[in-house]
Amino acid sequence: MSTIRDQAVPTNSVVVSGVTKLYGATKALAGVDVAFRRGVVTAVVGANGSGKTTLLRVVSGLLDPSSGRVEGPTGRPVRGLTSAQDAGIVLVPQEPTLAGHLTVWQNVSLGRSEAARGPFLRDRAARSLAARHLEGLLPAAVLDRVTSTLNKSSRQLVQLAAAMARRPVVLMLDEPTAVLDEDGVQALHALIRRFVAEGGTVVIVSHRLRDVLELADDVVVLRNGLVSHTGPVTPQTEHQVVRLLSAEEREDRPVHRPDRGHVVLEASGLRGWRGLHVEHLRVHAGEIVGIAGQSGSGRSRLASVLAGAHPAEGEVRVEGTSFRLGSIRSAQAAGVAYIPEDRQVTAILGNQSVAANLLVGREDATVRRGPFRRRAAERRESADLIDRFEVRPRDPERHAALLSGGNQQKLVVGRALSRKAKVIVADEPTQGVDASARGAIHAALAAAAAEGSAVVAVCSEFEELFDLCDRVVVVRDGSVVLDRPIAQVSQDEVLASSLGSDLPDPNHAPNPTEEIR
Numbered sequence: 001m002s003t004i005r006d007q008a009v010p011t012n013s014v015v016v017s018g019v020t021k022l023y024g025a026t027k028a029l030a031g032v033d034v035a036f037r038r039g040v041v042t043a044v045v046g047a048n049g050s051g052k053t054t055l056l057r058v059v060s061g062l063l064d065p066s067s068g069r070v071e072g073p074t075g076r077p078v079r080g081l082t083s084a085q086d087a088g089i090v091l092v093p094q095e096p097t098l099a100g101h102l103t104v105w106q107n108v109s110l111g112r113s114e115a116a117r118g119p120f121l122r123d124r125a126a127r128s129l130a131a132r133h134l135e136g137l138l139p140a141a142v143l144d145r146v147t148s149t150l151n152k153s154s155r156q157l158v159q160l161a162a163a164m165a166r167r168p169v170v171l172m173l174d175e176p177t178a179v180l181d182e183d184g185v186q187a188l189h190a191l192i193r194r195f196v197a198e199g200g201t202v203v204i205v206s207h208r209l210r211d212v213l214e215l216a217d218d219v220v221v222l223r224n225g226l227v228s229h230t231g232p233v234t235p236q237t238e239h240q241v242v243r244l245l246s247a248e249e250r251e252d253r254p255v256h257r258p259d260r261g262h263v264v265l266e267a268s269g270l271r272g273w274r275g276l277h278v279e280h281l282r283v284h285a286g287e288i289v290g291i292a293g294q295s296g297s298g299r300s301r302l303a304s305v306l307a308g309a310h311p312a313e314g315e316v317r318v319e320g321t322s323f324r325l326g327s328i329r330s331a332q333a334a335g336v337a338y339i340p341e342d343r344q345v346t347a348i349l350g351n352q353s354v355a356a357n358l359l360v361g362r363e364d365a366t367v368r369r370g371p372f373r374r375r376a377a378e379r380r381e382s383a384d385l386i387d388r389f390e391v392r393p394r395d396p397e398r399h400a401a402l403l404s405g406g407n408q409q410k411l412v413v414g415r416a417l418s419r420k421a422k423v424i425v426a427d428e429p430t431q432g433v434d435a436s437a438r439g440a441i442h443a444a445l446a447a448a449a450a451e452g453s454a455v456v457a458v459c460s461e462f463e464e465l466f467d468l469c470d471r472v473v474v475v476r477d478g479s480v481v482l483d484r485p486i487a488q489v490s491q492d493e494v495l496a497s498s499l500g501s502d503l504p505d506p507n508h509a510p511n512p513t514e515e516i517r
């Protein structure tokens with residue numbers, strides 16, 4: 001395959017003409033005309049379900065369009081995986097597709113001819129190839145780790161390294177920052193800048209304003225499978241994008257919650273895997289506590305123990321009654337609802353309907369009378385949740401696996417928040433959802449707190465932490481290193497304590513030596 005510099009020089013690297021994609025009656029793409037320029041970053045933005053992932057899949061040859069045409073950097077048509085690969089178009093998908101049982105170095109160098117002899121990897125060559133591509137993204141110590149033992153953020157960076165090992169000409173990134181922490185975002189942004197400076201083409205789908213403002217030269221706005229705007233990012237378009245990607249203040253969001261009430265959730269003496277060590281944590285009724293920390297700090301580990309999803313030593317009590325650690329059932333029975341980080345693996349029942357996903361496990365009087373299911377009430381309840389959490393399309397019978405990523409996230413959140421739980425543990429509750437739904441999810445969490453729930457939310461984004469939470473708990477090396485009301489702490493202080501530095505360092509660079517969870 002040719003390298004970026006070998007390519008001829010037309011400005012447009014990829015040209016998409018009249019592309020439609022139909023799934024039965026659903027028109028995911030309804031006639032898209034767009035061009036991605038060489039040497040620039042194009043951000044593709046739009047609401048959940050507007051067709052962004054479908055467009056990336058068509059351009060990268062994973063999906064055939066129903067009609068229309070894609071031309072790659074050499075001017076040749078792209079249709080199917082082989083022609084996309086030949087054109088140097090590489091996709092980093094929304095959900096990592098790595099082989100979990102293989103090591104990181106095996107995953108990065110898999111399929112690279114320079115690291116193989118016939119079908120077999122040449123271990124030393126493969127390891128050094130992987131090390132080269134991981135540099136600046138993750139510490140070298142992860143090379144030999146079994147990939148499934150890494151957290152989602154680290155797996156995303158491994159996926160990126162694997163994409164770079166394929167020497168792309170066009171790099172297509174589907175929401176790469178949705179699960180990355182600050183270091184990961186900075187490392188990714190640096191990599192993208194280097195890549196386009198060398199003439200590469202980057203297309204990035206994102207719901208994060210920061211990705212567009214800090215990275216993109218061009219922006220494409222998709223709406224219902226059509227391009228509603230395309231062009232360079234100018235002060236005027238920037239204004240539109242800010243409106244599109246910022247959650248507006250919502251009328252349904254309770255602004256003032258009552259003073260915090262009694263202690264609802266109390267954890268003590270927690271000792272868990274990979275050094276989790278939390279002596280004491282209390283969350284009160286009406287409180288939203290944000291857990292912050294670097295990737296690998298233990299923030300998600302702590303959340304999963306509090307939700308009963310992982311065993312640990314110690315005790316977690318809900319209104320004075322302890323539940324069995326490591327038993328989600330026992331935690332649920334005690335009144336805990338959990339929104340896990342990894343919706344694909346642990347939360348979505350892909351081959352069941354949207355309604356079934358929303359109502360699974362519900363036994364309360366809204367949907368049951370004694371041993372009987374109240375079918376009409378179930379229908380009403382699922383329709384209400386679909387509206388409240390803006391699940392699209394509004395079809396309770398659709399298979400959950402067929403929803404876009406952001407809409408699947410809304411299902412998981414809607415399910416957890418419909419349970420009137422005493423405690424809500426939410427790990428990155430708004431990952432991958434659009435601005436409007438982000439506002440709806442924040443409003444629903446605030447409403448639950450206002451009604452007396454204790455809420456714990458893992459937030460890797462500062463914007464979410466400071467928008468949503470009343471108190472911040474920073475975790476580092478498995479322990480709580482800062483616990484303070486949000487009104488009494490600055491972003492710099494949170495960053496400094498998560499990094500373990502005394503003073504905030506304004507020039508903080510990604511630190512690839514940190515331990516990965």
Ligand SMILES: Nc1ncnc2c1ncn2[C@@H]1O[C@H](COP(=O)(O)OP(=O)(O)OP(=O)(O)O)[C@@H](O)[C@H]1O
Nearest residue numbers: 023028048049050051052053054402403404405406
């Ligand atoms: N395999 C499929 N079968 C049926 N419908 C599908 C399938 N994949 C996607 N769709 C539908 O196509 C539309 C576009 O989905 P797509 O995943 O491209 O949206 P998106 O803009 O990437 O959303 P998100 O921001 O949530 O990731 C949605 O209505 C979705 O439900």
